[in-house]
Amino acid sequence: MANEENQPEVDADGLPILTHASNVLFIVPEQNFGDQILRYARSSLFNEAIGSRAVTLGGDGPAVGRLQDEVVVDGDINGEAMDSYQGIVICGCDGENPLARDERVARLLRDAHADGKVVASWGNALCALAHAGVVKGSRVTGAEACQADTRSAGGKFTTRQIETAGRLVTAQDESAGMRFGQALVQAMRS
Numbered sequence: 001m002a003n004e005e006n007q008p009e010v011d012a013d014g015l016p017i018l019t020h021a022s023n024v025l026f027i028v029p030e031q032n033f034g035d036q037i038l039r040y041a042r043s044s045l046f047n048e049a050i051g052s053r054a055v056t057l058g059g060d061g062p063a064v065g066r067l068q069d070e071v072v073v074d075g076d077i078n079g080e081a082m083d084s085y086q087g088i089v090i091c092g093c094d095g096e097n098p099l100a101r102d103e104r105v106a107r108l109l110r111d112a113h114a115d116g117k118v119v120a121s122w123g124n125a126l127c128a129l130a131h132a133g134v135v136k137g138s139r140v141t142g143a144e145a146c147q148a149d150t151r152s153a154g155g156k157f158t159t160r161q162i163e164t165a166g167r168l169v170t171a172q173d174e175s176a177g178m179r180f181g182q183a184l185v186q187a188m189r190s
Helices: 035-047 103-114 123-132 144-152 174-189
Strands: 022-027 031-033 050-056 063-065 087-090 118-122 139-141 156-158 162-165 168-171
Touching: 022 035, 022 103, 022 174, 035 050, 035 174, 087 103, 087 123, 087 174, 103 118, 103 123, 118 123, 118 174, 123 139, 123 144, 123 168, 139 162, 139 168, 144 156, 162 174, 168 174
Parallel strands: 022 050, 022 087, 031 063, 087 118, 118 168, 139 156
Antiparallel strands: 162 168
């Protein structure tokens, strides 16, 4: 008979509750986010025993990606603080990104950056990093539409697929999925 002390804690459905020493906060647009790169990023972290929590700006129900993947989010951004996270990822999407000018997103980005935590984005989510002022003096990549905002914020915009500047990781677009996941893991290790 198995020792009950070694049994993992389970939730109401009988599934093991996983706890991680490190966790990353993902802020996801409610519509048209890059589903493939989100999967690569979260699974790359999971494979390294790094947990993730996905939140939106406040909508009910799952977030729906560009390819119609649904992500059941863990909550909304209200009340989130970087104290219990070792990094933050802002997700890119098709069309205008609602995260780009949200002050709650900017506050979390500034807090993470000031504490030396991993800050990451892809595509048009780079505009949120520029708006928060965390790109100054760093080489970053993302959607072409973010180039002017990035330069105005003192960042050095490139067209490379991936840019890593210390603990700042940016990807040009969703096509960088696997490489973005690997870069996130490397930044978390540093």
